[in-house]
Amino acid sequence: MTAMVIDNLHKRYVDRYTGEEIVAIGDVSFSVHEGEFVSILGPSGCGKTTVLNIVAGFIEKTRGTVTVGGTEVTAPGPDRGVVFQSHALFPWKTVLGNVTFGLRMKGMDKARREQAGRDVLELVGLSGFERKYPHELSGGMQQRLGVARVLVNEPAVMLMDEPFASIDAQTRRKLQQDLTALFELRRPTVFFVTHDIEEAVFLSDRVVVLSGRPSTVRDIVEVPLPRPRNWHAAVESTDFRTTVTRIESLLSGEEAHVGDGS
């Protein structure tokens, strides 16, 4: 089953200050299956976040179609929950208040949504922090909450915009590991934006590699790593190394397919 289809996506805008027209996204097409983890990777400024923002309904596309769960995207909606790099938690709501926000918007009664909230907090390792405010949590814990807050709504696709980019390296490894475990347990559909090749390979089933601006899909790389995955095994596996090397060469513009996995 296909959860999300992006077809001939094109985005053009006019720079406010210089007045020049910029083509951010040239022509991008790919799809994400239900229960699949797909990353989009590209050089910085290539418009990968723009793709996510269009899918989320935050900005308008110039041409093409984006379909999620069979309906075309026109505005933001709870079927496409977003995990932001800046976490974007509500400072005035407690951890429980943040995690139950979506369910409250849906009109779920208090007892049920708080139960669902507690369950998902336990899943991401935040039990016991229900009454805390976001600023009282560490960066890593804040992003766990960011993930929990989206996961609890069971969106058709979970959109993640470089969610671990502003977190220190050690914590980042742990969060990636825990996200993988969570994914393997719950099998949500995930669309993940990153500029970190190893992160993309470790987490994903497939990696969409974009070219520089105006971005087009250079290749879609299957990751041949078995699940469950862990960092320890991954870094030692040849499949991991060859996939990373292959993406590196795709990004540097070389067409040499080192250890072609297809």
Place this chain on the structure above:
Amino acid sequence: MRIAARVFAHPVVRTLGPFVPVVLLWWLIARSGIVNESFFAGPGVVWSEFIDLVRKGILPSYLSDSVTRLAYGVGFGLLLGIPLGFLVGLNRWARRLTWPVLIFFQAIADIAWLPIVIVWFGFSLTAVTFVIVYTIVFPLTLGVVAGVDQVPDELVRAARSMGASRFRVFLEVIVPGSLPAVASGIRTGLGYGWRALIAAEIIVGTSGIGFMMFDARRVGDVAEVFLGMIILGILWYALDALVLAPFEQATVERWGMVRQVETTR
């Protein structure tokens, strides 16, 4: 040492302690006779003036007049300024149409309105209220607009992508998100309003603390002028300590949105 620390931590000591040297200096200057007694009243004289005015019932009645006027002015000011601020802050057209006008009227000082206000409303409560409302509305409106602007886009986006309607986004994100700036707008507005009240009472007044001070000056009662000044300070301090600071501590400070508000308790 530990006992000393405990004593200094006590709320009464923390509140009144810093005033001890001020009062002492005041007393010393009055006592030394550097300044003529009829220009500079000492703490003792002001205190007996206070007792005297309370006994005669003048002070309580003037005080309640001033506070009532302020309450009216602030009430209408908040009712007008907060919705206006959200309208201008959220609606592109409202902002385009009103912004130059807001800046223009903000520049006309409250007291500059008094002459025409007296022509329109006479020496009345309406005149005083008008001036206070006018003074409060502009800093408040501009504060709310600044507050709306400082709500991060991503919080609005997050709420939208969790199924919040535009109206819910307003209630759940814009209002609390703009609270730090709104709270400081209220603080600034009240401060201006408080000053405007005294100015208005001096010119328009037939009663009130401002009137009392100006009237005392006319008959050369320096102690009463001093007393009025002290009362102004105490009232503002009380408003800050009992209303403004606790409100900020329970909201924006608790949420980690601003640095700790200086406690006045």
